[in-house]
Amino acid sequence: MYKVLVVDDEKNIRERLVKSFPWNEAGFQVIGSAGDGQEALELIKEYLPHVVLTDIRMPEMNGLELAKAIQETYPHIKVLILSAYDDFKYAQEAIRYGIKGYLLKPVMKDEIVDAMSGLAIELKIDEEMAYSKKIGIPGILEESMLIDLVKGENVHQYDEPWLRDYMRVIVCSFGKWFEADLGLSIRSFIAEKTTEYWKESHTSVLFYGNQLILFAHDTRPISKYDLKGKIEDYYDLLKASIMSGFGKECSLSISVGNMIKGPEQICTSFNQAIYAFSYKYFDVHHSVLFYQDLLVTGSDETFTEQANEHLNIIMDRLMQSVLSRHKDEVASNLRDFFDALEQGKRLKIEEIRIAFSEIILTLPLRAKEKGLPIPSLDKKQALEHIYDVQSLGDLKKWLKQTIEKISDAPIEERDENRYVQLAKQHVHNNYSEKITLDQMAGQLFIHPAYFSSIFKKETGHNFIDYINEVRVRKAVEMLRNKDCKIKDISVMVGFHNHSYFNKVFKKVIGVKPLVFRSNHTCSQSGDLL
Known part of the structure; x- marks a missing residue:
């Protein structure tokens, strides 16, 4: 097991990372967590972790x-950065410190597993390489040199002629399936296909972790356009070859x-390629991501504010067109919404997700306010x-399908009382627990005042009165059992104040619990005679 240290100043994020992610699956154990860099350095000195996963802003x-301190004192430790999209300028600076990867907040389980699994392989390769160099295995020197170059270590001891050329580092990243399903056989297959494809340009190839690294070099400067077409053709060839040879969608x-x-x-070029890969959320369907294309982004607060305001206007138009059931307007406004999101490289992923969530949560509320029925949504x-x-591409596709389903649904399938039905069901299933109007409205994602109004309108009862009546009816059933104490029954049905239970019970049934039990017991006795 390799050791990892988690560093984040937000306690809830730090604890969730430590406790919720399956570190063992990736071959790691968490040896500790820290709230800032200074505390982290003390833990590093004590435990010498193999990997440090750290937030940027602390x-x-x-x-x-x-990261800089680790590079200077513990260069063998690998650092993963937790970053938000508005941290771009900080991430650019981090590239100088040999960062091994970037996990973008909010981070997902699979992203952690993929990144850490790749680092576990790198650590194993490093160990094997160190041993091979120590005992002098022939043929190991070139691979050892390439690893040193991407790590930025011992670079001055190498004097190969091609190292003096202009160069771009290309990184091919594979998902976890690559390691788990096919292992070494597919690595050899990919390495062979890659070497054959790039042989004319004498491009060196290195498998490192779950990544294939190419060192494209030339005596002349290499522009994006010199490489883009060749890389895209390589991408298509590799995917087709893997499908043909292994039956796998790569x-x-x-x-x-x-x-x-x-x-x-x-x-530096290697770390830039690693950072460019983190932008796959926006460009997942593009075959190639160039770091230089990201440089137009940044943390321009004025632009972001204007972009958010523009998004809000378009979202409002979209929801209005959905409620009015004008399909042409819906399609047009949906396109406008997606076009606005294409500027998302200036927005955080979290802001984009909030925009989608707002549409889903606000549509039913606006429909209720206008008295317009729409299909119920989970x-x-x-x-x-x-x-x-x-x-983002898959998210756009999902929203389009959801909007179309709402727009195309027949009127008779629509449910005007869904909120009330769900609230009633929740009360009957959880009457023994604490239930408040605000909590219930929160679970339904609607405003408490609006929920209170529709519940009263549909049932004729206030929500709290309805809860109390359900609890009292459950208490009535329990009071027929003479073995249960009345005080215990009040707690079991959700009343933790006994005098309040007596008061509510009498209001609903007409008598206090003790009188009800006495009358019921007498009635049972009479029936038995």
Whole structure:
């Protein structure tokens, strides 16, 4: 088992990372957690972890300062960065410190598992490589050199002629299926196909972790357009070859660092390619991601504010068209909404998810306010889907299908009392627990005042009165059992104040619980005679 240290100043995020993710699946155990870089350094000194997973923005010592300190004192430790999209300028700086990857908040389980599984393989390779170099196994020197170059270690000892060329590092990233399903056989297959495809340009190839790294070099400067077509053809060839040879739909993303010159800069281009890969959320259906294309983004607060305002206007139009059932307007407004999201490289993923959630949650509320029926939605399932989907493209496809389902649904299938039905069901299933109007409205994702109004309108009762009546009816059933104490029954049905239970019981039944039990017992005795 390899050791990992988790660093984040937000306690809830830190604890969730430590306790909720399956570290063992990736071959790791958490040896501790820290709230800032300074505390992390003390734990690193004591436990010497193999990997440090750290947030960027923290007090005392931030993630960048921590990464720099680790690189200077513990260069063998691998660092993973937790980052938000508005941290771009910080992430650019982090590239100088040999960061092994970027996990974008909110981070998903699969992303953690994939990243850590890849690092576990790298750690194993490093161990094997160190042993091979120590005992002098022939043929190991070139691979050892390539690993040193991407890590930025011992670079001055290498003097291969091609290292003096202009260069771009290309990273091919594979999902977890790559390691778990096919292992070494597919690695050899991919390496063979890759070497054959790039042989004319003498491109060196390295498998490192779950990534295939290519070192594209030339005596002339290498532009994006020199490489893009060749890489896209390689992408198509590799996917087709894997499907033909293994019957597998290949999960593959290719990212490219900026052009550099000199062996000491190779690790920078490599880290740029790793960072570009993290933008797959926006460009998942694009075959190639270039780091230089991300440089137009940044943390322009004025732009972000304007983009959010524009999004709100379009979302409002979209929801109005859905409620009015004008299909042409719905299609047009949906396209406008998606077009606005294409500017999302200036927005956080969280902001995009909130926009989708707002549409799903607000539509039923507006429909109720206008007296317009729409099909009921499983809001909990919808929200889980919005936050689980790993790409903007798939999320857009899902929303389009959901909107079309709402727009096309026949009137007779629509349910005007769904909120009330769900609330009643919840009360009957959970009457023994604490239930408040605010909590119930929160679970239904509607405003408490609106929920109170529709519940009263549909049932003729206030929500709290309805809860009390359900509890009293359950108490009546229990009071027929002489073995149960009245005080215990009041707690069992959700009343933790005995005098209040007596008061409510009398209001609903007409007599206090003790009198009810006495009368019921007498009645039973008479029946038995």
